[in-house]
């Protein structure tokens with residue numbers, strides 16, 4: 538592993554011990570995850586066999602198998618893979634959920650293929666500078682007509698930009714051309730932000746876009762747990778606006794994340 542991957546793996550292995558706890562009683566994060574599950578269930582019939590990359594502790598894999606899918610969950614960090622194995626054991630999910638430690642840049646080595654879809658949630662793919670080492674393997678591991686459903690952090694995030702007078706660094710960080718240092722559990726590593734157009738381009742001509750929506754366009758970012766508690770009325774109003782505009786241009790490509798669905802067509 539190169540030094541960047543070693544740092545990412547170390548950081549998220551440390552994070553794995555507290556990761557699920559942060560999501561408890563987090564109304565906005567729960568809502569955002571539900572939007573991602575809706576994208577999966579809208580595009581794929583139950584019974585589909587899915588590959589999750591950068592799966593974290595397996596929260597999404599667990600929720601998606603509850604909805605009738607089988608999932609092979611992969612991640613770079615040992616700590617995250619241990620957490621997925623714990624969920625498999627605790628909930629006796631051996632027949633629906635499997636786990637493997639694997640970088641998403643090595644998808645040609647994945648076990649348990651081929652897949653109806655490859656999904657990635659909440660910015661794991663923002664840990665690489667170039668998405669092509671990931672996309673290059675997809676035609677080999679997807680079934681014909683297979684999908685990639687990727688949740689990626691774009692440069693334009695209105696909520697963060699609204700902090701311009703309060704925290705200039707946060708408000709402008711996504712626009713830095715050489716990426717931004719992230720600090721996770723006191724381990725630093727570089728991250729990068731991608732526009733929807735850059736992400737689509739990384740897929741190349743074998744794929745076409747079949748879905749694009751903004752995720753948290755006007756609502757708080759995923760790391761904000763308090764706004765929904767302190768201002769529930771305003772939060773609910775913003776959620777209504779968010780739901781109404783998320784698929785409309787240009788809001789379908791901005792926000793804390795966008796959800797891009799690409800289909801393998803040739």
Ligand SMILES: C[S@@+](CC[C@H](N)C(=O)[O-])C[C@H]1O[C@@H](n2cnc3c(N)ncnc32)[C@H](O)[C@@H]1O
Pocket residue numbers: 542545546549550590591592593594596597611612613614617639640641642657658659660661662664
């Ligand atoms: C912000 S967490 C998201 C986890 C999960 N998808 C979720 O929604 O909770 C980012 C994850 O990406 C993983 N990751 C980062 N770089 C990776 C790589 N090259 N290959 C596989 N996983 C990677 C990290 O280990 C971490 O678990």
